Amino acid sequence: MSKVIGDVILDVHNISLNFGGVKALSDISFNVREHEIRAIIGPNGAGKSSMLNCINGVYTPQQGNITFRGQTFSHMDSHQVAVMGVARTFQNLALFKGMSVLDNIMTGRNLRMKSNLLLQALRWGPAEREEIEHRRKVEEIIDFLEIQPYRKTPVGQLPYGLQKRVDLGRALALEPQVLLLDEPMAGMNVEEKQDMCRFILDVNDEFGTTVVLIEHDMGVVMDISDRVVVLDYGKKIGDGTPDEVRRSPEVISAYLGTGH
């Protein structure tokens, strides 16, 4: 189980984000190394999702910038971020409820589909071949996530745990270099969590995908992450390996509970 953690691939510098009077993030800086699993933890409202939203271009921070593979941006454009190879799952499952599982995951492939409108309308030759080629890739993801029986089911009809898998599948369909997971195990029971952990570890192992993970389950975080960032009230209060963070006094008093 040896894995080589590479250089810094994503670097967040001094990000501050306000909504009206509410300071969601204050001067946050941390980095993420290639191939690692980086967890972001903290109490509710600490700004974790907002941080991911800044990386994804959903929110624009008032201050600070983000460096991805050497290029620095003061604000990210969602589309550009996806093109650069960053994919995302959502805390509240932003799935396309009207479409089937297969179609949902296929939308993740849209970035790579090149046929123009006219070719698609005729659905002949290159357009058909492209559709089939991407279907093949999506089926691999469906096999990987073990959701084959549900591929034609409208996503809105699936139970929560399966929907979360589809969300992950859609993110994986982008073949991302960096995967941002926003509470992927929220609301799951023990078995489902084990399955999800397995998927995340497999993705990290087989494809070398860098994972940035927001999670509340301490057991999961301590087990699978390489390094951890701790946020509280929009500020960073801890940064290091799971053991370091577990022993840090600030983190303990703010988050893990004061000692007895």
Next chain:
Amino acid sequence: MAFFLETLLGGLMAGMLYSLVALGFVLIYKASGVFNFAQGAMVLFAALAMARFAEWLPQVTGLTQPVLVNLIAFVLAGGVMFIVAWLIERLVLRRLVNQEGTTLLMATLGIAYFLEGLGQSIFGNDIYKIDIGMPKDPVMAFENVFQGGLLINQEDLIAALIAALLVALLSVFFQKTATGRALRAVADDHQAAQSIGIPLNRIWVIVWCVAGVVALVAGMIWGSKLGVQFSLATVALRALPVVILGGLTSVPGAIIGGLIIGVGEKLSEVFLGPYVGGGIEIWFAYVLALLFLLVRPQGLFGEKIIDRV
């Protein structure tokens, strides 16, 4: 100069009438988050009811005193609108509680068609008069300021006053009373309001009743001015840009928006119209609203729309 002022005043008066209809829109949207396309049909229905009741009352009861007849007709028509509001809530709104905005919009469109058909079936489809004793002759004013004086329509003036009174009452209602507060809570979030014990169904009936009364007042004034006829229903389409301009959730916005649109339409028709072939009244309001949408979608006084992921 005098001509400009006359056009301006005419525009303000016309705008006031738009505002009356727009008020109905704002009320329902403010209190239930639903945009009521049927408001125009409600204006028509209410006006028809009042006109016909005023006609039938003397025949049935022998009362002939105009003020009394009109008053009773008004009250009866108001009662009819209450029934309509109750039925709409019971049969339609209750079943569509959790649907999204577009579905509700379409439903109100359906209600609009239904009311139009029903109104004309029950009350007939000729042109009817509402005579509430408004002075029809225009009056010359400011004769010593402008040469020849300004021609002011008395009817419009009184209509504007009634509208202003109505708006003041409604503003007080929304801001100061507990029911008004409950209405605003419901508009924000149905489910949250339910969970703190606000009786959703009753609130909605109240709102639609109030909107019905507003529709009645609007119908009465428009009907007195133009006669009650089918085209009154399309008045709703004329008033839509008003709420966009003023903001869907703002009562003062409906007034100011109405005034701006009224004045804008008149002025643009008179001063711009001749250059482009005339008749630009039909799209001026809408294009103005369109420009607003691109620049400031929430209108002048509305609340900002935020999307959360």
Next chain:
Amino acid sequence: MFYRENGQFKISYREDQQIFPIAQDRVFVVLLLLVAFAAVPFFASDYMFRAILIPFVIMAMAALGVNILVGYCGQISLGSGAFMAVGAYGAYNFFARVPDMPLLPALLLGGLCATAFGVLFGLPSLRVRGLYLAVATLAAQFFADWMFLRVKWFTLDTPSGSVSVSNLQVFGMPLDTDVSKYLFCLTLLVVIALLAKNLVRGAIGREWMAIRDMDVAAAVIGIRPMYAKLSAFAVSSFIIGVAGALWAFIYLGSWEPGAFSVDQSFRLLFMVIIGGLGSIMGGFLGAAFIIVLPIFLNQFLPMLAGLAGVAISTTVVSHTELMIFGALIVWFLIVEPHGLAKLWSIGKQKMRVWPFPY
């Protein structure tokens, strides 16, 4: 039992992804096309053609276009009448001003004019949605109303404001009989429906549906909302424009701007809602319903009243029509927001398991 898919295995993705994967569907569609193309021309009366079949075919095409925009991409539009008008007048201008312009290119060019208009008035969709977008599309509608009424250039400066076309022919065959008109429109409808179905089940269709369901998430996975929304407007208004040109040239023959008023926009919207949003077939079902309903009521209500011994006038019938119309819309939205298409698929599901209940 009749609709069993048992034994129909797909061994390639190509097979799985075809338009009609179930054999019974394929048979049904082929039969339907045979009936539509070969049988109907022999059995239908002139009245049937003029009152029902030709308007149905053209309106089904327009409803298809509206469904792409409203049903698949979720962009509410009350300006469809304007798109039809632009298509009609665009085609007319090309047809009348360019010497020897053949019919089909004129129609398609009219569609392209509608596309330009649609993309322009679709720009607000990048900023607003829902009711606000509806208002923006109404602006398009009223602006088009005014444009074709007041700007005389569009109507070739005729004093009355109404225009007409005559002596239509396609590939040398004259379109003077009802049957020829019907077959021409039907062919165009089938071709456009096929192209639309391909678009809708392909990548762009998924983009449209993603935007409809959740456009913030769509942006995050790499879909560009601007491209998706404007392409929906473009494709949709092209189809509506061609339908508008057909409506003017073939159904009306001579027309005024009033033929494409806001009532037409509402009619199209209702067709799509009742037929089923987000379904190609829904457009067909909705168009059939809306076109047949007034005719049905016109025959049926007086008969019903006659049974009760009451004579009713046409005004009563038209009022009742309004009421039934409105009530049906509300009923559909409450009971089956997915429209007739959903009822159809429920019916197929029942046939699948018959004689068992589920």
